[in-house]
Amino acid sequence: MFKTFAKAIQSLSVAFLMGLPMASSAQQLSENASIVVESPWARASLGMSRPGGAYLTVRNEGSDQISLIGLRAEISGMASIHETRTNSDGVSSMAPADDIVIPPGGMFALEPGGYHAMLMQLQSPLVEGETFPLTLLFSDGTELEITVPVLGIGARGPEG
Amino acid sequence: MMRVAKIAAIGAAAVFAALFVGWWQVDGPGADSAPGKRSLPLTAMEFSLTDQDGRDVGPETLIGEPSLVFFGFTYCPDVCPTTLSDISGWLDEIGPDAEDVNTVFITVDPDRDTVETMAEYVSYFHPQIQGWTGLPDQIAAIADGFRVTYEKVEAENGEYTMNHTAGVFLFDATGRFVTTIDYHEPLEFAVPKIRRAMQNRTERAES
Numbered sequence: 001m002f003k004t005f006a007k008a009i010q011s012l013s014v015a016f017l018m019g020l021p022m023a024s025s026a027q028q029l030s031e032n033a034s035i036v037v038e039s040p041w042a043r044a045s046l047g048m049s050r051p052g053g054a055y056l057t058v059r060n061e062g063s064d065q066i067s068l069i070g071l072r073a074e075i076s077g078m079a080s081i082h083e084t085r086t087n088s089d090g091v092s093s094m095a096p097a098d099d100i101v102i103p104p105g106g107m108f109a110l111e112p113g114g115y116h117a118m119l120m121q122l123q124s125p126l127v128e129g130e131t132f133p134l135t136l137l138f139s140d141g142t143e144l145e146i147t148v149p150v151l152g153i154g155a156r157g158p159e160g
Numbered sequence: 161m162m163r164v165a166k167i168a169a170i171g172a173a174a175v176f177a178a179l180f181v182g183w184w185q186v187d188g189p190g191a192d193s194a195p196g197k198r199s200l201p202l203t204a205m206e207f208s209l210t211d212q213d214g215r216d217v218g219p220e221t222l223i224g225e226p227s228l229v230f231f232g233f234t235y236c237p238d239v240c241p242t243t244l245s246d247i248s249g250w251l252d253e254i255g256p257d258a259e260d261v262n263t264v265f266i267t268v269d270p271d272r273d274t275v276e277t278m279a280e281y282v283s284y285f286h287p288q289i290q291g292w293t294g295l296p297d298q299i300a301a302i303a304d305g306f307r308v309t310y311e312k313v314e315a316e317n318g319e320y321t322m323n324h325t326a327g328v329f330l331f332d333a334t335g336r337f338v339t340t341i342d343y344h345e346p347l348e349f350a351v352p353k354i355r356r357a358m359q360n361r362t363e364r365a366e367s
Contacts, residue, residue, distance in 0.1 A: 043237075043241055044284075046234065046277075046280060046281060046284075049235075050234060050235045050237070051235065051237045052237060053237035053238050053241070078316065078317065082237075082238070084238050084239055086239075086326055086343050089197070089309070089325070090325050090326055090327045090340065090342065090343065091309055091323055091324065091325050091326065092239045092323065092324060092325075092326035092343065093313070093323040094236075094238065094239075094321055094323075096316075112238060112239075112242040112344070113238065113239065113242055113343060113344045116237060116238045118237060119237075120316070120317075120319070121317075152284065153241055153281075153284040153285070154241070154244065154245045154248055154284050154285050155245065156242070156245045156246070156249065
């Protein structure tokens, strides 16, 4: 409970700090051209009861640090970024990720075994060959909608 | 100028030395293989599970051919499909000989992973991959033999996820545990390990 609260305060303050100097240009930021998303893909799902997983790379081509703070998708009742960790005993676990900070000129990849877009409460199955819209939420207020192609369950990367 | 080059060379050498020491301790020959953590041989295990076609299976099902075994669950969005895709890639690389390798995905989430679920799930990967499930106490028994740990973790909105050992276990045809292939280990390392386990069998058959 406390952790969630602390996290909320943290993201709030990040949003506040980052948001203030840019408040005047907030409108433009929703079409922020300096954030580039590459190679999005998702695995097909087995029906709707299991969470889906999607991957992509975010590139910050702007001059300010930016944080990826969340996700939104109509296809998912609850979309968030999760991190997979494997400890020294080879045990893997998965948990919601903290905000992902991307420095100017930097990039961050959501890829198998690291970070993934966790699409819980699927509203419809992820069907191979189809696409769905996914919105990335950034600390400066930018909301970037991308189209994610659905590949096979056995896909290993954006090329299948 | 020479001095800068020298410092750079020493720096690079130090980095390589550190990387090498790290590799040696973690993955290399210096890796700690605590005896208590190693899987038992299949011949020393007792468990009874059900395969994707509803057949009874046990340790004897695996003995006689080399085996690749992986533990996971079908509600797993990242590690499990990635590993099963990796395994599919290794089997493709090995080619027709892969038909002689038992390849089994065993669920650590028997409450949700029924025989039908396992059958559908494995059908999306290499045809050689089987999916086994069973009663919770039997899953516990096989996990104990493999020295695998798994744990139910409550997630948001009443759902749960599973923490679990994610390596792939490799056994030779006699049921002896050979090695683990670590999560996301590159094909160039995984395939020779599997071929070596297959080799053991050939040698034994010839002698």
